[in-house]
Amino acid sequence: MDENSYQHKPLIGIDIGGTAIKGGIVNVQDGRLLGEPFRVPTPQPATPQAIAESVSRVADELSARPEAPEPGTPMGVTFPGIIQRGVVRSAANVDKSWLNTNIEALLSARLGLPVEVINDADAAGLAEARYGAGAGVAGTVLVITLGTGIGSAFISDGRLVPNTELGHLEIDGHNAESKASAAARERAGLSWNEYSLLLQRYLSHIEFLFSPELVIVGGGISERAHDYLPHIKLRVPIVPAVLRNEAGIIGAAGEAASNHQAILSHWAPATDTF
Ligand code: BGC
Helix, strand or coil: CCCCHHHHCEEEEEEECCCEEEEEEEECCCCEEEEEEEEEECCCCCCHHHHHHHHHHHHHHHHCCCCCCCCCCCEEEEECCCEECCEECCCCCCCHHHCCCEHHHHHHHHHCCCEEEEEHHHHHHHHHHHHCCCCCCCCEEEEEEECCCEEEEEEECCEEECCCCHHHCEECCEEHHHHHCHHHHHHHCCCHHHHHHHHHHHHHHHHHHHCCCEEEEECHHHHHHHHHHHHCCCCCCEEECCCHHHHHHHHHHHHHHHCHHHHHHCCCCCCCCC
């Protein structure tokens, strides 16, 4: 199989979130979904075994469709924590039993195919940089996702620096995501104007630290961008994400396509690897 073979084939991407696990079949050439996404509620407690079961349900539904990838095609999956060489290294907003779990080995064994797992914001960021609001932008693009937590993707000339975790910057003595995430806004009952002030403080600091060419705001509340983005003033352009809820699915599938040789080389369909 030639190096780019998966760039011309459909791949499945699955996005593990706090409320839902969503998947879709992705044409990685143009970043579009083939057919409708499929979602199931995130099981509670969201333990590794329970999540693996739900991911498998999503994968089974998608794999049974006529436009599904060939059996054995690598699959891309996102997770809302640090992922280093397939292992979960942080669990800020998920069940703590995930810590140090080899999620790639767990899902590969459960699904019987090679799986690549990356951080959820990294996946969304890669999708926006490749196919969305950051397409064609040279230099540093920062994608900040505002949801239950704050996620970040740092992309330089199209290449991702993974696991940047800028949602956990300490600002004015607080972990940024505890004050400026979408969930924090709801918890504190803030108006959009009040929330804009917190976001301004956070995003100005990030702009100062990294001098990006473009800032893209994603996550659940990118749909309400008109309520807060007009109040945010940065030196550089700041725009809403365009791929919305599907960015994670698309980014995960795209990454699995790009990295398929590495994924295949360390994949063995054994069950005793985790
Ligand atoms: C996690 C990140 C994740 C973000 C968005 C944060 O709490 O530490 O890894 O990307 O939430 O889900």
